[in-house]
Amino acid sequence: MEARKKIEKNHYNKQAEEIIKKNYIGFNWKQYGAERFGPILGAPFRFIEERLRRIIEKKREVINFLDYGCGTGVHSIFPAKIGAKVYGIDISEKSLEIAKKWAEQEGVKEQVKFLVMDCERLEFPENFFDIVFNCGTLSCLNRERAFSEIVKVLKPDGYFISIDTLGHNPILNLKRKINLLRGLRTKQTYENVLRMKDIEIAKQYFNQTEVYFFNLFTLLLIPFQKFPGFKYFLNLFQSIDKFLFQFPFFQKYAFKVVFIFSRPKK
Numbered sequence: 001m002e003a004r005k006k007i008e009k010n011h012y013n014k015q016a017e018e019i020i021k022k023n024y025i026g027f028n029w030k031q032y033g034a035e036r037f038g039p040i041l042g043a044p045f046r047f048i049e050e051r052l053r054r055i056i057e058k059k060r061e062v063i064n065f066l067d068y069g070c071g072t073g074v075h076s077i078f079p080a081k082i083g084a085k086v087y088g089i090d091i092s093e094k095s096l097e098i099a100k101k102w103a104e105q106e107g108v109k110e111q112v113k114f115l116v117m118d119c120e121r122l123e124f125p126e127n128f129f130d131i132v133f134n135c136g137t138l139s140c141l142n143r144e145r146a147f148s149e150i151v152k153v154l155k156p157d158g159y160f161i162s163i164d165t166l167g168h169n170p171i172l173n174l175k176r177k178i179n180l181l182r183g184l185r186t187k188q189t190y191e192n193v194l195r196m197k198d199i200e201i202a203k204q205y206f207n208q209t210e211v212y213f214f215n216l217f218t219l220l221l222i223p224f225q226k227f228p229g230f231k232y233f234l235n236l237f238q239s240i241d242k243f244l245f246q247f248p249f250f251q252k253y254a255f256k257v258v259f260i261f262s263r264p265k266k
Contacts, residue, residue: 001118004188005091005118007186007187007188008091008092008140008186008188008189009091009092011185011186012071012090012091012092012094012095013092013093013094013095015095016072016092016094016095016097016098017094019072019098020094020097020098024101029102029105029106032073032074032075032077032078032102032106033045033049033074033075033077033078034046034048034049034078036074038225039225039230039231039234040215040218040219040221040222040225040234041215041222041255041256043214043215043218043238044163044212044214044215044256044258045075045163047212047214047258048133048161048163048258049078051161051260052078052079052082052131052133052161053082055130055131055159056079056082056083056084056131057082057083059130062083062084062085063079063083063084063085063130063131064084064085064087064128064129064130064131065079065080065084065085065086065087065129065130065131065133066086066087066088066089066124066129066131066132066133066153067079067086067087067088067089067133068089068119068132068133068134068137068150069089069090069091069119069134069135069136069137069140069141070088070089070090070095070096070099070114071090071092071095071099072095072098072099072102073088073095073096073098073099073100073102073103073112073114074102074135075133075135076088076099076102076103076112076114077102077103077106077108077112079131079133080103080106080108080111080112081106081108084111084131085111086108086111086112086113087112087113087114087115087124087129088112088113088114088115089114089115089116089117089119089122090114090116090117091116091117091118091119092116093116096114096115096116099112099114100114119137119140119141119146119149120141120142120145120146120149121149122149122150122152122153124153125153126152126153127153127154127155127156127158128153128155129153129154129155129158130154130155130157130158130159131158131159131160131161132150132153132154132158132159132160132161133161133162134160134161134162134163134164135162135163135164136163136164136165137164138162138164138194138198139164139165139188139189139192139193139194140186140188140189140192141192143198143201143202144201147201147202147205148205150205150264151205151206151264151265151266154264156263156264156266157262157263158262158264159260159261159262160202160206160259160260160261160262160264161258161259161260161261162202162258162259162261163256163257163258164194164256164257165193165194165255165256165257166193166194166195166196166213166252166253166254166255166256166257167193167194167195168195168196168252168253169252169253169254169255172255173193176190176193177190194257195252196251196252199211199257199259202259202261203261204265205261205264205265206261206262206263206264206265207262207263207264207265208261208262208263209259209260209261210259210260210261211257211258211259212245212257212258212259212260213241213245213250213251213254213256213257213258214241214254214255214256214257214258215241215254215255215256216241216244216245216250216253216254216255217237217240217241217244218234218237218238218241219255220237221233221234221237241254
């Protein structure tokens with residue numbers, strides 16, 4: 001195993017072990033998917049979940065869904081609940097220990113299969129998945145290797161649906177630097193955070209591409225979520241963000257980027 005992968009594996013194993021050692025005290029099993037991120041940071045996740053629901057419900061047969069770099073399984077439960085057959089893979093076996101328990105707690109144990117696997121070396125047949133979903137894993141990876149592997153395992157009419165952070169906003173980068181110094185993230189994920197050029201590279205692997213941006217001025221409201229009138233200001237700031245994200249200059253300063261790519265180039 002490459003040194004960078006060992007670092008990532010050890011980092012996430014350590015985080016998961018801390019949860020397990022505490023016997024899951026304070027761990028909210030009911031908050032999975034968008035629910036875990038609140039009204040502001042959860043917006044891109046709610047957007048994705050709505051798209052996933054439409055795609056999954058439209059298909060008559062069972063959907064094979066890959067949660068790519070699933071970690072503790074926070075995004076594996078929702079697609080299983082709406083009928084997908086979910087495969088969750090991650091390099092951290094301790095994270096998967098939590099994921100398995102989470103699936104059991106939520107009654108989808110039979111719908112989800114968790115496997116220790118390298119995201120740059122997928123051990124699935126070609127054309128196996130209808131949907132590959134990524135949340136934040138691309139910053140841990142050699143992206144061109146990752147995109148090649150994703151395209152290989154997707155069906156010709158399959159979707160790559162991804163939510164990740166962007167690395168152009170200087171204020172957010174300062175926070176990432178602080179988290180690096182505190183040991184909350186690795187040097188790899190700090191230096192390899194997604195840039196706009198990476199989105200353009202990803203587009204080259206698909207015939208159909210949609211890109212959406214989330215969270216710029218709405219981030220200013222995070223300290224005020226329990227204040228009266230919060231929902232009014234959230235709607236206002238979301239409208240401002242939506243308007244500004246029509247312009248490329250502002251897009252790169254978003255916190256989150258979502259791609260919905262389909263028709264992989266084989």
